[in-house]
Amino acid sequence: MTKAKIDGEACKGCGLCVGACPKKIISLSKSKINRQGYFPAEITDIEACIGCALCAVMCPDVCIEVE
Numbered sequence: 879m880t881k882a883k884i885d886g887e888a889c890k891g892c893g894l895c896v897g898a899c900p901k902k903i904i905s906l907s908k909s910k911i912n913r914q915g916y917f918p919a920e921i922t923d924i925e926a927c928i929g930c931a932l933c934a935v936m937c938p939d940v941c942i943e944v945e
């Protein structure tokens with residue numbers, strides 16, 4: 879099954895992937911802060927991921943991998 883994976887430490891919290899996901903399952907963390915000091919993007923419902931890779935295409939920092 880295809881699944882998206884976000885590298886939370888590389889993420890700059892720009893939110894582009896949040897808007898790109900057609901399933902609306904990506905949001906910026908409200909509690910976690912990464913080592914760079916950003917609230918990283920997280921996948922809230924991985925079971926709903928359809929593997930479209932739009933999030934990975936949108937990410938300017940190449941933090942998202944779709945397997």
Ligand code: SF4
Binds near residue numbers: 898928944
């Ligand atoms: S691969 Fe598609 S459905 Fe899955 S998180 Fe990324 S944009 Fe959303």
Ligand code: SF4
Binds near residue numbers: 884893896918
């Ligand atoms: S597009 Fe990339 S850098 Fe921006 S919030 Fe999403 S994972 Fe983080």
